[in-house]
Amino acid sequence: xxxxGEQIAIGSLxxxxxxxxxxxTSGPVTGHRSLITVLCVLNCxxxxxxHVHAQAYPTKPIRLVVVIAPGGGPDVAARVMQPPLSERLGxxxxxxxxxxxxxxxxxxxxxxxxPDGYTLLFGHDSxxxxxxxxxxxxxxxxxxxxxxxxxxxxxxxxLSVHPSLPTRNFKxxxxxxxxxxxxxxxxxxxxxxxxxxxTEMLKQRAGIKLVHVPYKSGSPAVAAAxxxxxxxxxxxxxxxxxxxxxxLRAIASTGRERLKLFPDVPTIGEFFPGYQVNNWLxxxxxxxxxxxxxxxxxxxxxxxxxxxxxGERIRSVGGAEPWITTREDFAAAIQRxxxxxxxxxxxxxxxxx
Numbered sequence: 179x180x181x182x183g184e185q186i187a188i189g190s191l192x193x194x195x196x197x198x199x200x201x202x203t204s205g206p207v208t209g210h211r212s213l214i215t216v217l218c219v220l221n222c223x224x225x226x227x228x229h230v231h232a233q234a235y236p237t238k239p240i241r242l243v244v245v246i247a248p249g250g251g252p253d254v255a256a257r258v259m260q261p262p263l264s265e266r267l268g269x270x271x272x273x274x275x276x277x278x279x280x281x282x283x284x285x286x287x288x289x290x291x292x293p294d295g296y297t298l299l300f301g302h303d304s305x306x307x308x309x310x311x312x313x314x315x316x317x318x319x320x321x322x323x324x325x326x327x328x329x330x331x332x333x334x335x336x337l338s339v340h341p342s343l344p345t346r347n348f349k350x351x352x353x354x355x356x357x358x359x360x361x362x363x364x365x366x367x368x369x370x371x372x373x374x375x376x377t378e379m380l381k382q383r384a385g386i387k388l389v390h391v392p393y394k395s396g397s398p399a400v401a402a403a404x405x406x407x408x409x410x411x412x413x414x415x416x417x418x419x420x421x422x423x424x425x426l427r428a429i430a431s432t433g434r435e436r437l438k439l440f441p442d443v444p445t446i447g448e449f450f451p452g453y454q455v456n457n458w459l460x461x462x463x464x465x466x467x468x469x470x471x472x473x474x475x476x477x478x479x480x481x482x483x484x485x486x487x488x489g490e491r492i493r494s495v496g497g498a499e500p501w502i503t504t505r506e507d508f509a510a511a512i513q514r515x516x517x518x519x520x521x522x523x524x525x526x527x528x529x530x531x
Contacts, residue, residue: 242298282313285320325464338421339427375519375526429443433445483500
């Protein structure tokens, strides 16, 4: 018999007498031991399964849904990142282009997907910061139904014209636009896109009239300007090589500083102080995606963006730069631009049903 108050240990767990009497050495003790053993096994299994789940991801191909058609900025960035990210994750990454509604089509696909990390959105800031203000009806809430994973690229827009237009620079363009009747048409990546709102902001500041011609994404908008269907286009930095090739004439950019690729092209802010538009891209997952998966994805995305060869390919597109941030910085950027564009949408009265 054991002394009164003696502890009976099983592994790291201990059973203590609860009524001041010694525990028996047979019968009930075996039951206690069995129960505790089972609980220990279950607890270890649970912890182990969580660890395995976090370590196992990914175990199958990942679907990366891009908000624009092939050839535009987000598509180019996604395809530059695809091979090294696939290699680091050890799984195939399938890029799927789903343009339309300023990213809402792609956003809804991802928002309605199973939150397991196997369907991701490669999107732009306007999908989060502009669409909730400009669309009166949305089938999902991008701020609630999508979880920010990582930023990828930051850039600015380029205001370009068809080479046949008799405007060699931004100053000449403004003068020409003021006297042209009927007004010049301009192409954008779609209603509510940054391309659209930034041009409307320019119209307000410069006192010019331009007629908006929306396309499903930036690539077809640029294509329309190249063939002369629309003489003016507000395009992303992916149009840089086309400018270099003489198919478009860049007359201004929207950022705080001039593009390194086009140091002779002024910023709109040089003529209208305070005017500045930068656009950025990022990756989102469905809300509810496990935190270990989000952490793993962000870490690997940031490592890929830090690769010199990836940065070089992104910069070669135009004015784009890899943009690595913390999760907190990403959330702050979304909130900042959400408030900024909310005011712009209200000022110009833009609204889509």
